[in-house]
Amino acid sequence: MATLERIHLTIIQEVDRHGSLTAAAKRLNLTQSALSHTVRKLEDQLGVAIWRREGRNLHPTQAGEWLLAVANRLLPQLDHAEERLRQFAQGERGKLRIGMECHPCYQWLMKIVAPYLDSWPKVEVDVRQKFQFGGLGALFGYEIDMLVTPDPLYRNGLCFEPVFDYEQVLVVGPGHRLRDAEFVEPEQIAEETLITYPVEIDRLDIYTQFLMPAGIHPKNHKPIETTDIMLLMVAHGRGVAALPRWMVEEYGPKFGLSPVRLGRHGVAKQIFLGFRNADTDLDYLRAFIDLARAHRDTRPGPA
Amino acid sequence: MATLERIHLTIIQEVDRHGSLTAAAKRLNLTQSALSHTVRKLEDQLGVAIWRREGRNLHPTQAGEWLLAVANRLLPQLDHAEERLRQFAQGERGKLRIGMECHPCYQWLMKIVAPYLDSWPKVEVDVRQKFQFGGLGALFGYEIDMLVTPDPLYRNGLCFEPVFDYEQVLVVGPGHRLRDAEFVEPEQIAEETLITYPVEIDRLDIYTQFLMPAGIHPKNHKPIETTDIMLLMVAHGRGVAALPRWMVEEYGPKFGLSPVRLGRHGVAKQIFLGFRNADTDLDYLRAFIDLARAHRDTRPGPA
DNA sequence: ATCAAAGCATGAATAATTTTCAGCCACGCT
DNA sequence: AGCGTGGCTGAAAATTATTCATGCTTTGAT
Numbered sequence: 001m002a003t004l005e006r007i008h009l010t011i012i013q014e015v016d017r018h019g020s021l022t023a024a025a026k027r028l029n030l031t032q033s034a035l036s037h038t039v040r041k042l043e044d045q046l047g048v049a050i051w052r053r054e055g056r057n058l059h060p061t062q063a064g065e066w067l068l069a070v071a072n073r074l075l076p077q078l079d080h081a082e083e084r085l086r087q088f089a090q091g092e093r094g095k096l097r098i099g100m101e102c103h104p105c106y107q108w109l110m111k112i113v114a115p116y117l118d119s120w121p122k123v124e125v126d127v128r129q130k131f132q133f134g135g136l137g138a139l140f141g142y143e144i145d146m147l148v149t150p151d152p153l154y155r156n157g158l159c160f161e162p163v164f165d166y167e168q169v170l171v172v173g174p175g176h177r178l179r180d181a182e183f184v185e186p187e188q189i190a191e192e193t194l195i196t197y198p199v200e201i202d203r204l205d206i207y208t209q210f211l212m213p214a215g216i217h218p219k220n221h222k223p224i225e226t227t228d229i230m231l232l233m234v235a236h237g238r239g240v241a242a243l244p245r246w247m248v249e250e251y252g253p254k255f256g257l258s259p260v261r262l263g264r265h266g267v268a269k270q271i272f273l274g275f276r277n278a279d280t281d282l283d284y285l286r287a288f289i290d291l292a293r294a295h296r297d298t299r300p301g302p303a
Numbered sequence: 304m305a306t307l308e309r310i311h312l313t314i315i316q317e318v319d320r321h322g323s324l325t326a327a328a329k330r331l332n333l334t335q336s337a338l339s340h341t342v343r344k345l346e347d348q349l350g351v352a353i354w355r356r357e358g359r360n361l362h363p364t365q366a367g368e369w370l371l372a373v374a375n376r377l378l379p380q381l382d383h384a385e386e387r388l389r390q391f392a393q394g395e396r397g398k399l400r401i402g403m404e405c406h407p408c409y410q411w412l413m414k415i416v417a418p419y420l421d422s423w424p425k426v427e428v429d430v431r432q433k434f435q436f437g438g439l440g441a442l443f444g445y446e447i448d449m450l451v452t453p454d455p456l457y458r459n460g461l462c463f464e465p466v467f468d469y470e471q472v473l474v475v476g477p478g479h480r481l482r483d484a485e486f487v488e489p490e491q492i493a494e495e496t497l498i499t500y501p502v503e504i505d506r507l508d509i510y511t512q513f514l515m516p517a518g519i520h521p522k523n524h525k526p527i528e529t530t531d532i533m534l535l536m537v538a539h540g541r542g543v544a545a546l547p548r549w550m551v552e553e554y555g556p557k558f559g560l561s562p563v564r565l566g567r568h569g570v571a572k573q574i575f576l577g578f579r580n581a582d583t584d585l586d587y588l589r590a591f592i593d594l595a596r597a598h599r600d601t602r603p604g605p606a
Numbered sequence: 607a608t609c610a611a612a613g614c615a616t617g618a619a620t621a622a623t624t625t626t627c628a629g630c631c632a633c634g635c636t
Numbered sequence: 637a638g639c640g641t642g643g644c645t646g647a648a649a650a651t652t653a654t655t656c657a658t659g660c661t662t663t664g665a666t
Contacts, residue, residue, distance in 0.1 A: 004385045005309055022642055034625045036644060041624095046385075047392035055633055056642045063391045069581070070384045073445070074377060081373045082307045082349070088366045089350035133443065133579075134459030140436065140443035142376070153456065156437030276436075278372070325613060337654045339615060344652095358662045359613040 003045040006078060009071035011035060012050065015058060016068050077142055093284045095124040099144035101135040101151070103197045104227060104244050105271055108164065109148060112292050119291075123284045139274060145285060147274040150205075159280065160272040163292040166244040168205050168267040173237045174256035183261035186214035193239035195230050198223035206242035209267050231255055244269070306348040309381060312374035314338060315353065318361060319371050380445055396587045398427040402447035404438040404454070406500040407530060407547050408574055411467065412451060415595050422594075426587045442577060448588060450577040453508075462583065463575040466595040469547040471508050471570040476540045477559035486564035489517035496542035498533050501526035509545035512570050534558050547572070 014024035021039070025032040043050055050067060051058035060068060080095075087094050098113075100106060113125055131138040135147045139158060152160035170189075172178050178188065189211060201207045211217065222239060224230045227247075234241050235255035248259040273292055279285050317327035324342070328335045346353055353370060354361035363371060390397050401416075403409060416428055434441040438450045442461060455463035473492075475481050481491060492514060504510045514520065525542060527533045530550075537544050538558035551562040576595055582588050 002309065002313070002381075002385070004381055004388075006305065006307070010305070020642065030624095031626060032643070033627080033645085037624075040644085046388045048388050053643080058643090063388055066387065066391075067384070070380070074380060077373070077377060078305075078307055081370070082305070084369065085307075085349045085351050085366055088369075132460065136439070136456075137443050137460050140440050153439075157435065157440050323613065333653095334655060335614070336616085336656075340653075343615080356614075360662095361614085 003042065006075070007038070008042050009067070009075055011039065012064065012067050013071045013075060015051075016060065020058065073141070080142070092122040092124075093120060094282075095126055096146060096285060096288060097126045097128065097144040099131060099135050099138050099147045100127060100129050101147060101149040102271060103199075104247055105148050106227070107247060107250075108271070112288070112295055116288055116291055120284050120287060135274075139276060145275060145279060146288065149272055149274060150269060152272040152274060157277050158274055159277055160274045161289050161293065162270050162296075163273050163289075164296050165268065165270050166246055168209075168242055168262060168269050169245045169248060169259040170206075170262055171231070171234050171241045171243050171248050171252075171257050172260060173235050173240075174258075175237065176240070176258070178240075178260050179258045181260050183264055183266070185263065186211050186216040189218050189240070190216050192218050193220035193222060194218035195222045195224050195233055195239040195241040197230075198225060204242070205267055205269060206262065210242075210262050231257065242267075306345065309378070310341070311345050312370070312378055314342065315367065315370050316374045316378060318354075319363065322360070324361065376444070383445070394425070396423060396426040397585075398429055399449060399588060399591060400429045400431065400447040402434060402438050402441050402450045403430060403432050404450060404452040405574060406502075407550055408451050409530070410550060410553075411574070415591070415598060419591055419594055423587050423590060438577075442579060448578060448582060449591065451574060452577060453572060453574055455575040455577060460580050461577055462580055463577045464592050464596065465573050466576050466592075467599045468571065468573050469549055471512075471545055471565060471572050472548045472551060472562040473509075473565055474534070474537050474544045474546050474551050474555075474560050475563060476538050476543075477561075478540065479543070479561070481543075481563050482561045484563050486567055486569070488566065489514050489519040492521050492543070493519050495521050496523035496525060497521035498525045498527050498536055498542040498544040500533075501528060507545070508570055508572060509565065513545075513565050534560065545570075 010028065011024060014027050015021060018024050018027060021035045022032045025035045028035070039050065046063075048063040049061050050064040052061055084094055098109070100109065109127065113127075116123075117125060128138075128144060131143065133141065135144075135149050136153060136158075138144045139147050152162075154160065170178070170184055178184055181188075194206070196204050196206070220239070222233075224233065227243075230241050230243075231251055232255070233239055235257055242262065245259050248257055252258065273289055275285060275289070313331070314327060317330050318324060318338075321327050321330060324338045325335045328338045331338070342353065349366075351366040352364050353367040355364055387397055401412070403412065412430065416430075419426075420428060431441075431447060434446065436444065438447075438452050439456060439461075441447045442450050455465075457463065473481070473487055481487055484491075497509070499507050499509070523542070525536075527536065530546075533544050533546075534554055535558070536542055538560055545565065548562050551560055555561065576592055578588060578592070
């Protein structure tokens, strides 16, 4: 009855990765013949071909593609479950897999992780940034255990804790004309080159909360991956960027950068830690949240 | 290296369900001895006890609890994957698992499913209503393939299609004092018994969009599971309810019910079909959405 | 207190399965 | 045509899973 085993998923994944049964066999420390037998048996039992044999290559059939997707989804979960059990065995606490959906939060995260590693020496911490189905999907799919995000989603088995508030400001370089302005109006950005992280526009607060309501577009838009380079570009007059105020205050002096309020009332932001309800009683996860919250209470900003 | 197999998860699940190795063995058509050996080997390999042996009973350890959670999460996915493959084999198209997060939509759904079953005879349709992690979690976790919901969530690997708009109205019985009112104010509900589906208050539109903004609470609040009983209660003067206008128009005559607008401008609602981006090119899924959309275009309401 | 029943563990024997070995065939390149 | 690569197959070998027979401990009834 139940015929689809872990090994089958593994084989499918490895064949896809390496392109041939022979190569997959090598990776799995088996002979090509063993795989051939196993695969044939599986295909017989399921009644479906997983690959079309064309000459000496294998091409996944529709069923094969589907199985590959299943394998890619389930195998990591099995691996993680095993790893977690081994950690249980060694009295270790486990691994905290943190997902980031918020580029500039990285600096903040470092400030929390450092003391956390000290107080929980037996917990591993892993930080990930790319998710096929977005941060929420990763949380639901047990790819990560905690999500740092500006977009909380209540109900549905997830919890979100606000962990810090900050103001999103415009960053300008040393000689910039807006340098000493009390605040900027959207119109004043129309002639600027705007540097942002390379994500969709509707995830950039400066667009959604500032430029789009006013119907303004910057003259130019440059996506940059890393914060350091972004700051460098701004410092050298290549454009302006929108970043948290605390970050400008921290790096500003070194680069000669200045923060300018976005609009008369500024753009307020909040960052949340999200996690599964089911994990609420994991002490080491709870401890991380507490640490984050404590950090929030001691200082106004995370810098 | 990889030691955690499907059979292990199955055993853990069955032992939990039936309370003993012996009973689990019977279910799995194995001897108690076989399970005992298998389990011992697994525990040895993992280095963790899965159960504490107390007298003649087994109690799951912390590791056991965790494994059980893994099993309950992953086994259904494996089962479904297998089933899907068998369907591939027989030239069937698959199963469309629809999740409902919207009680009154059930009637609407029936109207779409009926013609769908005709045009896709080889597709099975399954409708589910309870989800441990909410509808979104079920969608992300591959428990369902499509979600009928009033709360869409854009980005993150999911798509939402609006499929119909309707007006949420107050339903009152034959002799009710509000029966012929043009609309009701929140204050007028303060002396009523309000009948709703048994979900959290912040998921009930009449609260979030009507009563709560005005700070009003009904005199009484009765949760009822089924729409039929709800309508019956209203018809017999046991209270009032909030339902889609089209539903009142359909069942109203039979029970002598009347719709009354909620507030001067009414409460507008929209229902969405959600699905995974990854499934966009599944023809039979696409067809369902098209059918739903076509239905929307032909008539103003879904009745 | 004793006894029968229920439940798990164990070792040896057996059954089933997986893997390898050795040989073959087909393809594509030169 | 010849060679290297990759996959298939059947039979043999190796490994693993399962059973059988049995023992031990707890539980609950008498």
